[in-house]
Amino acid sequence: MTTTTAPMTSAVKGSGYGRTFNFSAGPGVLPEEVIRQAQHDLWDIDGTGIGIMEHSHRGKTFDKVLAETEEACRKVANIPANYKVLFLTGGATSQNFMVPANLLPDEGVAAFLTTGYWAEKTWEESKVYSGKCYEAWDGRATKHSYCPADSELKWGAKPVYVHMCSNNTIYGTQWRNPDGSLRLPKAPDGAPIVCDMSSDIYSRPMDVTKFGMIYAGAQKNIGIAGTTLAIIREDLLKPARKLPTMLKYEVHAKDQSRHNTPPAFAIYMSGLVFKWILKQGGLATLHQKNVEKAKLIYDVLDSSKFYKGHARADSRSLMNITFKTPSEALDEAFLKEAQKHGMEQLKGHRSTGGIRASTYNAFPREGCVALAQLMKDFEKKNG
Numbered sequence: 442m443t444t445t446t447a448p449m450t451s452a453v454k455g456s457g458y459g460r461t462f463n464f465s466a467g468p469g470v471l472p473e474e475v476i477r478q479a480q481h482d483l484w485d486i487d488g489t490g491i492g493i494m495e496h497s498h499r500g501k502t503f504d505k506v507l508a509e510t511e512e513a514c515r516k517v518a519n520i521p522a523n524y525k526v527l528f529l530t531g532g533a534t535s536q537n538f539m540v541p542a543n544l545l546p547d548e549g550v551a552a553f554l555t556t557g558y559w560a561e562k563t564w565e566e567s568k569v570y571s572g573k574c575y576e577a578w579d580g581r582a583t584k585h586s587y588c589p590a591d592s593e594l595k596w597g598a599k600p601v602y603v604h605m606c607s608n609n610t611i612y613g614t615q616w617r618n619p620d621g622s623l624r625l626p627k628a629p630d631g632a633p634i635v636c637d638m639s640s641d642i643y644s645r646p647m648d649v650t651k652f653g654m655i656y657a658g659a660q661k662n663i664g665i666a667g668t669t670l671a672i673i674r675e676d677l678l679k680p681a682r683k684l685p686t687m688l689k690y691e692v693h694a695k696d697q698s699r700h701n702t703p704p705a706f707a708i709y710m711s712g713l714v715f716k717w718i719l720k721q722g723g724l725a726t727l728h729q730k731n732v733e734k735a736k737l738i739y740d741v742l743d744s745s746k747f748y749k750g751h752a753r754a755d756s757r758s759l760m761n762i763t764f765k766t767p768s769e770a771l772d773e774a775f776l777k778e779a780q781k782h783g784m785e786q787l788k789g790h791r792s793t794g795g796i797r798a799s800t801y802n803a804f805p806r807e808g809c810v811a812l813a814q815l816m817k818d819f820e821k822k823n824g
């Protein structure tokens with residue numbers, strides 16, 4: 442059987458790197474070697490003469506894919522044995538109901554740290570399950586421009602869990618220390634933290650034992666749309682109420698993410714990305730690279746009177762960099778100019794406008810250099 446592969450250099454003008462600089466907030470850029478491997482395995486994986494998307498999810502080939510994916514996933518973050526690794530469907534958005542359905546008893550209390558657009562959605566959905574939940578932080582009044590200090594959090598009744606979002610994709614803020622490492626709120630009475638890590642998972646080191654549960658849609662840093670990674674401490678698996686089978690984490694854990702036909706290709710892609718992360722040197726190396734990449738752009742913002750960043754300096758995201766020029770017309774002109782230089786998907790989210798540069802793990806440093814240069818040139822011409 443012969444294999445065919447698409448040419449890996451596209452006729453993109455301007456970027457000078459053979460592909461478009463894809464600043465998309467998600468689905469985001471994938472590592473080149475992951476795409477190359479997938480191209481091959483789509484046609485024939487492991488010499489079986491059958492492509493990855495055509496294999497039974499109960500067959501030996503997929504058994505191996507799933508086992509290797511979980512193994513690499515665990516290795517990347519040193520996930521302890523008392524945490525289950527699940528590959529779910531329905532996107533991170535479905536966790537907005539699965540988490541309270543499983544963890545929050547009727548009229549139980551959970552606390553929410555509302556730091557952005559996605560965190561707002563998570564909070565809203567909790568009300569379906571209990572009227573007693575509360576927001577220990579509400580960042581709406583400050584336009585979600587930062588992640589709060591512990592002293593700003595307003596705790597009420599003891600929560601069964603605290604929900605947070607580690608990186609706010611739309612506003613461009615991140616729970617971080619000055620060096621960009623992960624900062625966590627101090628949850629009251631040892632309440633487990635449930636974290637939506639969709640837009641910064643595996644971009645920096647993390648201590649899984651500090652969380653009750655972590656979940657993330659795969660399509661930004663760990664693969665493609667179609668699967669949601671959930672890492673759950675075993676004692677949280679038991680559902681808090683009677684639930685339909687497919688809603689129970691317990692069932693997905695028992696059946697090792699194969700209660701029904703899983704998103705096999707998406708899981709396979711995550712496996713390739715986890716292996717790629719390990720090859721890069723792991724999370725500490727990626728974090729260092731991400732800090733350097735983001736700095737190239739933040740340095741321009743800091744030395745400019747023309748651009749205005751949205752995030753407060755102490756909460757700046759290393760994954761999504763949000764800023765505006767002095768007017769909407771100039772924002773538009775900037776985006777057009779960027780396209781001429783092979784840079785795409787820089788438009789801010791529809792709810793915030795402006796410009797957003799997403800610089801996930803697989804985004805090349807050259808793209809950040811190019812954007813920083815464009816920002817300087819554009820300011821010189823229009824400032």
Ligand SMILES: Cc1ncc(COP(=O)(O)O)c(C=O)c1O
Pocket residue numbers: 466467531532533534535559606608609610611637638639640658659
């Ligand atoms: C932080 C965060 N949470 C949740 C979501 C929603 O994810 P999904 O589209 O996989 O449901 C997104 C999507 O961009 C996100 O950035």
